[in-house]
């Protein structure tokens with residue numbers, strides 16, 4: 001059970017987060033504040049949910065599917081305009097994550113959703129970089145940026161955005177550590193993105209992709225076979241295909257999973273249906289993440305606790321999950337060693353402490 005003591009252990013456990021969209025951490029309070037500051041008119045006449053913080057929060061509890069959520073996600077992020085908005089957004093998330101025991105975060109952002117509104121790529125990147133520097137100095141956490149491209153937009157636009165980031169030197173100087181693909185999954189299977197992923201691979205850019213969230217396990221296989229993806233975001237539907245399970249376990253490809261998101265977007269009915277035991281039994285490397293915490297009812301710790309309530313894992317099992325998350329991270333080996341040592345210390349302390357209870 002996730003009683004108070006176990007909750008304290010899960011908070012203390014050094015965690016890595018790999019699947020969080022910074023724009024998805026925009027809480028309704030900050031959304032309204034920034035919209036007022038930037039004179040952004042929210043579409044209240046079309047959707048009364050935008051009347052107040054509370055009505056918006058209630059609406060977030062009733063998403064029908066991924067696309068229903070994405071509609072709110074893109075409107076919400078239109079409140080972000082200047083560099084300080086992007087810095088505030090990222091630093092607010094980093095602070096919350098650090099308070100929940102995140103020690104290393106690899107975060108997504110959606111450049112096309114901002115450049116299409118006339119905002120320069122450099123504006124958001126510099127805002128995020130300021131927040132990253134402050135997070136390391138003030139909170140002691142390490143963070144990396146992953147640029148996601150939008151699969152509902154044309155392929156040439158994604159390739160152009162990748163080129164813009166490459167030309168700006170963002171991959172060469174490690175401002176960005178990788179590329180991902182997000183937004184509506186079902187009508188946009190991986191083969192569409194062959195040229196984009198080939199470009200990224202040629203340029204030595206790490207590649208991840210949202211797959212197997214609403215789409216079938218076949219999309220995960222295609223992501224590996226055709227796009228040579230090195231990580232899979234979600235991968236919830238992996239157990240539809242035994243060969244894929246063996247393959248992903250063997251290759252130690254990280255699945256960045258998001259249980260509360262899966263429930264809110266109705267990919268599963270409840271946390272009971274999240275395949276936690278199957279993932280552990282199959283020896284799959286995975287991490288537990290928040291996805292869009294402002295929209296899905298919880299940050300990383302709420303995701304860990306929701307799982308613990310149902311699956312009642314041991315301290316050692318959680319230690320194993322946390323270590324797998326470190327091993328699947330895109331940080332330097334030295335940082336991995338530090339994080340593994342931190343986890344080992346906490347697991348040993350808490351194993352004794354919880355036994356004494």
Ligand code: HPA
Pocket residue numbers: 021024066073182183184185210213261291292
């Ligand atoms: O869960 C998601 N899936 C696809 N695209 C997204 N963009 C933000 N969150 C998501």
Ligand SMILES: [Zn+2]
Pocket residue numbers: 019021182210233291
């Ligand atoms: Zn996501």
